[in-house]
Amino acid sequence: MIENDTATALSATLTRTRLVTRTREPATARSAIQHTSTVRGLEVTGSSDFLFEETLTGTSLLTLESTSCTGTVPGEVDASSAIVVTWLKSGTAVVGGQQLPIGRPVLYTPGRQHVQWDRFQKDVMRIDREIVEQVAAARGGWEPGPLEFQPNHVPEGAPLAAWWLMVRAVAAEILGATGEVSLDREQELAGMAAAGLLTAIPHWPVEQPAERTAHAGLADAETYLLEHVAEHVTVDDVAAAARMSTRGLQSAFQRIHGTTPMSYLRNVRLLMARQQLETGEPRSVADVARSVGITHMGRFSGAYREEFGELPAETLRAARR
Template sequence: MSSGSAQRVTARGGDLGEFSTAVGDAYFPHRLDVRGRPEVGADLRAVDLGPVRLARIGWGSEVSVTSDHPGAWAVNVPRSGVLEAQVSGAHVLSLDGQATVCPPDEPTRMIRWSADCAIVGMRIDRSYLADDVTALVGLAADSMPRQLDLRSAEGQAWWGLLATLGSEALRNPDLVANPTVARRMAATLTAALVTACFPDEPGCGEARPRIVSRVYDAMEADPSRDWTAAEMAREAGVGIRRLQQGFRRYAGTTPTHALQEIRLARVHDDLLAGATDTVADAAYRWGFTHLGRFAAAYRAAYGVPPSATLRGAGRS
């Protein structure tokens, strides 16, 4: 199946060989075992969004399906019937309102895929999902749960997007033929999935992803510390490059510049309060080691030299 495309395949009768091949091409290669007589026709609808593929699959017969899911995650939502699986050695039974999450490059066996079970599936390239999980929640992708509850607010949000965007793409194949549109849809769905799998703690109100918030919190707690890029990355639990990407994407700045802003604010507060005898004492206290660069950064941030702020505090 080519990127930026949509297709539909149907099959009648008990011979599912060609249909199984189509499912393998559109979603995942697998081994199929037909366990019951056909009840309805098999039906496949699939959309390729580049790093993400969407599929609606109904076999029309009770089957078992085994796949290693090479190179990609699978998130399968049964819209009816029963989807019973062995995933990484764990037993997962999913009904309507739940999703089975299958990791890449590990054997997963759908022990029972009932004849009345049609799934909506989302396939996400391994590296693509790993990037979003790390950027959004600061964890490794192998922390993904093996089952997702779609009754939570985050689960409902992801499922609503999946149903809406998938239906729109099938109705309008020209839409996903545009690579920019296809990748935007893929990014939206993946971010919503990660949020559903790793919901924030109630009441945390966190606007930034956790890898960014962790570093901000650590720098706020100890701005005078001689922070290095490696130490910042260690606080976030990611590599330096991933940390920089997270700050650019979600905070519109760099970790180093964010630290400078925190330090400048602390110096500014001290100068306003008259809590220091000299500008240099305040600058050194909060981690600045080069007074010339500090003074230039202060003027750029507050529109006056730091000495003017201190003098103003002395007159008040």
């Protein structure tokens, strides 16, 4: 019986679905939003050029949603059932009284909040709340339980790059295939998403002692890497800062982030460099590389092209145009 139960657990799957809506009818758009979100008092209005497009892909543990709309969408959203993060790509939006910045992840607070979206493009990630609480406990050294997040926090710099690093990795897999997927792998992906969120947004456990324990090594390791992103850092430095063995550190990063600490740091640096280059403001690629702790220009250019499909100088020229 034990062997059968084990085999069943190992073969457990979830169904990843993709729902696509494209309409010029506000009533159809309203129905689509109500299908994907818990909303009240929702209205969808638009003029003669009204167009609504939405793609929702995922499982009960982790979903990605992309929406564009030429109209106005006010209403009340209830984010109690999952951890919900949104980032505005264009247009304007207010969530819970907060004007959303372009290109920055913003966390919905639990419970109901008023929202209004106007002529917008946005993405949304929903992560199973229990998985987020479990990952937070493993990183922070406390018992799993409800979390409180810093209100209206907008990440910048290295934490923001760490967030986008996670989104790139998770989205590539989620958007790549639908149908039956491994439950274990989906839990791993949701855990990676949770780790990216927890790295980007300050948080703490509700109604638990504030003291940190020796088990908070991974969170300390991430903090050390992001605070010293522009400096020469070795894996031994990170392990010492986190009060972990090098082997334990490598194992924890592989389990939570799917990579090594040094590869994680390298990718954060590349994303930070790209963020700077895309503004068109830096005087040179070399200045950007040095600002994120990269000293070997040849390796930087090669790694950048491998990651983003173009040379850093091409990104800078395009941004200036």
